Amino acid sequence: MLAARGEPGEVGSSWLLNHRPFADNHLMEPGVKAGAPVLVIQPGGEPPLQVRGVALTGIGPVLAVRLESPWPGMPGDEVALIAGELGARIVARGRLLEARASVASIEITAPWKHVDRRRGQRFATELEAEVRSVLGQSRQKGTITDVSLTGMAVVTAAKPGGREVAIVTQAGAYSATLPCELVQASRSGEGVTLHLKFRELTAAQAAFVRNLVAAAQSRLLHERSEAS
Incomplete structure (x- = not known):
């Protein structure tokens, strides 16, 4: 999902809506393959409206998407x-x-561009967590859905108060409290997805994150080997 601001290389929805259009023959490069997941976002709300879907066709300057709703x-x-x-x-x-x-039929008005909001590659995971708001001092349950060396995504029931949060989670015999900054919150079918980047981590916290990423990467490689 798009980040409003953050690390170098991040692209926010405001950038997309203000980006200067290119010539029509460039609009579908690199293009979207049929069957690819698509997220359609209408900025302006807090959080912005988002509807997930699947691309039916991405040939030419119009993208057809079958939306979940x-x-x-x-x-x-x-x-x-x-x-x-x-x-x-x-x-x-x-x-x-x-x-x-x-x-939905959507006219492409600015060219497709490759983007990775985090410097580190993200890996899907599913870990229970507790989301603690530093400002509001609230606590609520959540689920970590992806993790990288620089951040994570957490699904929870509601957006916490303030931008600074702490994520408390456990993997195996080890647990950690990870200080994070909220980059963006987006609505989803499960509730609210918090897009987080890590603040300054201690050596022990950084080692915990590296282990999370390594475990998630190992699961992915195993799944790919089983499928081949």
Whole structure:
């Protein structure tokens, strides 16, 4: 999901909507393959509206997407698009042409670009966690859904107060409290996804994160070997 601000190389939805369009023959490069996951975002809300879907076709300057739920807006809505799998995502700007039932046709108005919001590669995981708000001193349960050496995504019931949070989690016999900064919160079917980047970590905290990433990477490689 798009980050409003953060580390070098991050791209926010405001950047997408203000990016200067290119010539039409460049709009679909690198393009979207049929079946690729697509996230359609309408910036402006807090958090911004997001609807997930699957690309039906990405040939030419129009992208057709089958959405998980009907688009609540109107033709002409300016949207940001994220397509592809974690670690190989591309982003673009678009305009809603038509939405019938769960299928939306979106005109690509700025070129697709490769983007990775974190310097470190992200790996999917599923770990229980506690989200502690430093400002509001609130605590709530959450689930870590992906992790990298520089940050993580956590799904929780509600957005915590303030930008500084602490994520308490356990992996095997070890536990850690990881200081994080909230980059962006986005609505999802499960609740709210918190996109976090790590603040300054101690040596022990950094080692814990490296172990999380290594374990997630090992699971991914095992799954790929089993599938081949």
